[in-house]
Amino acid sequence: MHWWIPTNASSYGGDVDRIFYIILYITGFVFLVVEGGLLVFLVRYRRREGRTAAYIHGNNTAEIIWTTIPAVIVVMLALLSQKVWSTVKDPAHFPADAIPIGVHVKQFEWQFTMPGPDGKLGTDDDIFRKNELHLVVGRNYAVQLTSQDVIHSFFIPAFRLKQDVVPGMTIVAWFRPILTGAFDLACAQLCGVGHYRMQATVYVHSAEDFARWQTAQGAPATAAPVATDTTMGSMAMPHSGGTR
């Protein structure tokens, strides 16, 4: 039975996990100190005959200490988080060689448009699939997320990536798979009566495997798609509102 974060399968997932563990250790320590202190006080200062509570109204030094320490810790956490966050979400930091993939969603279906051997979307060799996405390990991908009806959320737990898909917007998210295998893709935002079964599978292939799969789709057998610089430039950035 698994009950913890699944094995990471993306390039930045390790950084996300690292911040998670840093926060876990810090909050775990604070938890032990506070709850431990509470327990000690409850036992040590429990009501006893003849005891009188100390008549104390406070202590300014103590107030300053427990104001400053949390402030320093959270500022540090914010700085650490900011680095990873901008790597993942800031369009300025997206890899330039990312292969574009069209992800159009509607209740309760994922529609993937993957480029054919030319590495470009919107050409004749595009491969269209419902609820299955095929990728090559070690390549950068940029998914262009659009929705036909309501808000859905593109969630690949193994990649540590979640991005809402909002009607009226084209939102781009990127990732680089680092492990081969089949991974679950889930809709994470309540989107109606079939929300619970709005799932897809992400197949991460080795380059050879992918070539074989691509051939089976009727496309000429060449190397895995190579992205060109123009693909990145043609992509809409978040908030641009256009659709492809």
Add this chain to the structure above:
Amino acid sequence: MTAAAAPHDAGLHAGHDDRPWLRRYVFSTDHKTIGIQFLFLSLTFLLLGGLMAMVIRWQLGFPGTPVPGGSILPDAMAPGGVIRPSFYNALVTMHGTFMIFFAVMPLLTGVFANYLIPLKIGAPDMAFPRLNMWSFWLMIPAGTLALAGFFVEGGSAASGWTAYAPLSNSPLYTGVSAGQILWCVAIIIFGASSLLGSVNYIATVVNLRAPGMTWMRLPLSVWALFITAILALLAVPILAGAIIMLLFDQVLGTHFYLPTGGGQPLLWQHLFWFFGHPEVYILILPAMGIVSDVIANGSRKPIFGYTSMVFAIGGIAGLGFMVWGHHMFVSGMNPTLGTSFMASTMLIAVPTSIKVFNWLGTMWRGNIHFHVPMLNAIGFLSMFVIGGLSGIFMAATPVDMYIHDTYFIVAHIHYVLFGGSLFAAFAGIYYWFPKMFGREMHDGLGRWHFGLTFVFYNLTFFPMHLLGLGGHMRRLYDPTQYPFLAPMQPINVFVSVSAFLLMAAQLPFVWNFFWSLFRGPKAPLNPWRDNSLEWTVPSPPPHGNFVETPTVYRGPYEYSVPGEPEDFLPQDRPAPARQEAH
């Protein structure tokens, strides 16, 4: 009597009560009656919300099997007792709606602000008793309309208590039309009730404090309720405005949130969470206030760092308006904005830890009496710490990207609103029950209730953190559909069984409440040996509260003052030492 003049009306002198029965018990303008009315109403809604949670947990623990006793449900909800996905979504929506708007919020503000503020500040009643009466009576249609959704064509609202547009905009997306409209109208009426209450609490605290009751002598419960009222006054109109626009989208064909007509789905989220985050503090600040009073009393010690406690309440409230975007990190909002909301959110850890450490400081070198309210206050403190710490995970943008919309968030909110708000509400009910009804609650039953609730509460909600870390999405009708979630199903079963036991653990409370109401022993004048003004008048206090307006000489936390014969020193006792109370 006119509302404005009421508090100084001659008819309000304590002891003279010739109101007809209907004005006395039903359409009463007496803050105490209204507080008690809110108590019965919010506990009823709490029970309803709890029952909905039980059905949700049945489906999650044992998906696709008939709910025991579920055959009484109509086929549109659960044919043969097996819950439909649409009914599940409706339950999830209404559980959140009822718990937040109709159970916990009226339980904390409706009950305790109404009952305690005038008594604790030495006033005969609220500043606007009639508004106060309206604030209660509006809650009845609000709750009823929300509940009515279950019985109309298409079922109740099913777009979550957050009602994200455009899911909530159109029956095209959910199959719900009348139910969603009823939800909107119910929340708008609830908003009116909340606003009437808020202006009243604010006006009362500002204007009706007894002589000598300076701001820095106010009990922290009153401070917290006062600042909560300001929060509600500023936040609730935003919600009402947002919902009125949603209603227009539904019935008038406007496009505020519909991209097809140039609207913005994210506008709803900005408006909703601009209300929604302060709302979390509306639900927790009164709890912090109640617990501060109870912990000082239980420890027989002055509250540690009173001034910083007051400023921390203000700090939490102020920051509360600058952090709403932390609910929207992955919404498609500009990621740079996400960073600024992360920074402001992280800062909330500062005033929050001030409060936690000051509560610990209050117990330090105290003489701790483990009475039932104190046990619940300790329950609050230990559980709120977990809820506060788990919030830091969500505040960190990269981690939130993973745990957003998972059971981690469900665990967090329940540690804050059950572990926090509800334990404090129980502390408050046990503490002021003797004041409200003149009778004591049964001590042993109270201890059993606390102990069982504490254990099963943790067994229910702690494993949800693990589900969330495993990637388990919230609002998911059948988790076993997903290959990566199916192996975690034993945790879901465990959580469900614990939840049923948690519900059962409330039976001693219900029994104790009603038994004590009629059979409890008569309460002494000051059962907890407390300093606050409400314990200087009989229980229950007469109409008009004080025979003579009290004069206040000191703050409410003067416990164990050296040289005093007793370990408490009431606020209205004139000279510091060796003086008999009169």
